Amino acid sequence: MTFQEKSLWVMLVGSLVGFGVYFSAVLPGHGASVLPQDVVLFAVAVAMLVAISVAGHVIIAVLDQRTDADERDRSIELAGTRNASYVLATGVFTSLCVALLIPGNFAFTHVLLAFWVLAQLVQIASQLVRYRRDA
Amino acid sequence: MGKAGGEITNSIRALRFAHDEMTQQALADQIGVSRQTVNVMEANKYSPSLEVAFRIARVFDVTLEQVFHYAER
Numbered sequence: 523m524t525f526q527e528k529s530l531w532v533m534l535v536g537s538l539v540g541f542g543v544y545f546s547a548v549l550p551g552h553g554a555s556v557l558p559q560d561v562v563l564f565a566v567a568v569a570m571l572v573a574i575s576v577a578g579h580v581i582i583a584v585l586d587q588r589t590d591a592d593e594r595d596r597s598i599e600l601a602g603t604r605n606a607s608y609v610l611a612t613g614v615f616t617s618l619c620v621a622l623l624i625p626g627n628f629a630f631t632h633v634l635l636a637f638w639v640l641a642q643l644v645q646i647a648s649q650l651v652r653y654r655r656d657a
Numbered sequence: 658m659g660k661a662g663g664e665i666t667n668s669i670r671a672l673r674f675a676h677d678e679m680t681q682q683a684l685a686d687q688i689g690v691s692r693q694t695v696n697v698m699e700a701n702k703y704s705p706s707l708e709v710a711f712r713i714a715r716v717f718d719v720t721l722e723q724v725f726h727y728a729e730r
Contacts, residue, residue, distance in 0.1 A: 524691050592690040593706050594697070656697045 525586040526595045527653045532578030534646045540571035541639045545632075554626025598652045606645035613637020667725045670699045672717045688712040 544567035548560050583589055591599070617634035624630070673679045681695040688695075688709055697703040704725075705713070714721050 524693050588691060592694050593709060594690065594694045594703055656700075656702050657693070 523657075524595065524653070525582060525589045526591055526599075527650065528582040528586070529579060530646050530650050530653075532575060532582065534643070534650070536571045536574035536578065537639065537642055537646070539574060540567040543567055543570065545636070548632070552628055552632075554628055556628050556631055560628075598649050601652065602645040602649040605648045606641040609637060609641040609644045613641065662730050664701075664728050664730060665704045665725055666701050666728070667698065669695070669713060669724065672719070672724065676717060684713070684716060687716050 544563055547563050552560075613634060613636070616637065617630055620633045621630040669684070673681070673684060681699075682692045685692045685695045689712065690705075690709060694703065694705075698705055710721055710725060714724050717724065
C-alpha cells in the first residue's frame with residue numbers, strides 16, 4: 523500500500539468521524555435557521571478532522587520511506603476529482619432549489635455541506651477503489 | 658491496457674530478471690515511481706507516460722520497442 527493510499531484511508535476515517543459526529547448532533551430537532559451552537563459544533567468537527575488527519579499522516583510518514591506522489595497517483599487523483607465534481611455540481615443545484623423552497627438558512631447550508639462532504643467521500647472512495655482494483 | 662482497440666503489453670518483468678534479478682523497488686527508485694506502480698505496469702494494468710517509458714528503456718539499455726509492445730485487437 524502506497525503512502526497516498528494510506529493517506530486516503532486517514533482522510534476517509536477523519537471525514538467520517540468528524541462530519542458523522544457533526545451531522546448526528548445537529549440534525550435531530552433542528553430549527554429553521556443555523557444556531558450559534560451549530561457553528562461551534564462545526565468548528566469542533568473540523569478540529570477533529572484536522573487532528574485525525576495530522577496524527578494519521580505523521581504516523582504513515584514515519585512508516586513510509588517514499589511520500590511523494592508519482593504519475594499514477596496523480597492520474598488516480600484526477601479521476602477521483604472528476605467524480606467528486608459531478609456530486610458537487612449536483613449539490614450546488616439541489617441546495618439552490620432548497621434555498622428557494624424551504625424557509626430559513628438551516629436546510630440550505632446543510633444540504634450544501636452534506637453534498638460537499640459527499641463529494642469528498644466520493645473522491646476518496648473512487649481513488650481507493652482504483653488502488654484496490656489494481657492491487 | 659490500451660484504448661481505441663489496441664493493447665499495450667510490456668517485458669519489464671523479463672527484463673528485470675535478465676538484469677541480475679533486479680527488484681521492483683530498485684527499478685522503481687531508478688525511474689522515479691513507487692514499487693506499486695512498477696507492479697501494476699508489469700501486470701499490464703497501467704501504461705506509463707512516455708517519459709517513464711523512456712526511463713525504463715534506459716535502465717535496461719534497450720529500445721522502447723523491446724520494452725513495450727502494441728497489438729491491434
